[in-house]
Amino acid sequence: MPPVIPDRWIPYKPCGKVIDGTRIICFKVPLRTSVQQGNSAITHIWDIPALLREIPKLGAVIDLTNTARYYNPRDLQEAGVLHKKILMPGRVIPPENKVTEFMDTVDEFLGKDCDFLIGVHCTHGLNRTGYMVCRYLRDRLGMPGKDAIKKFERARGYQIERKNYVADILGKKPPPPDLGNSTPVKPIASSTKPIPSSSAATESWSIVVKGGRADQRTGEMSDSGRSRRQGQSSGSTQKKF
Structure with missing residues (x-):
């Protein structure tokens, strides 16, 4: 199936802010450059190079889209960014094993003593992304669902649209999933107060550094969430964080 612009993808701003007290940042799926070129409705290309410019300290990405057609993960990996794919259909509450896989992956990365961010996206970086991130904040960080x-x-700048996701996060019985796709985009008022990132530190995480500045991360997150080491760039040195 040839790549296409996903429905309602254009109206959403590409990237949110770092979620307060974490190193998690959420964004809509970056698309292949060729798909966006020549589309008059797109004023700014949102592809892998744009993502890396927007988030220079991006260390890992969890992709929750239910397809592999939007971009090539190798483009991230060649930039030293770890990539983890968790196939997740939209609109429905995911099975608990998917939620656990997501939370374990986040814990694995955030448990490393480094300043890099972990990015999470689905198609719009809102509903599936919001559900999984909120489950992590609630179940692993002990935060009330409402908070x-x-x-x-x-941080994302929009309200989670799927009522069944919101209800489940709040511990209520979720309504049947809305299988329609006509929910309007609902931006929320942005805060003028900057949202800081945390500096959580535990285990070591291998990355490649050039010129004293960390700019590549070695390895690739496998389906089990573990890291497989890749070759290091010439002229680079490995540093343990």
């Missing part, structure tokens, strides 16, 4: 939703929405 988790507020933190996510403030």
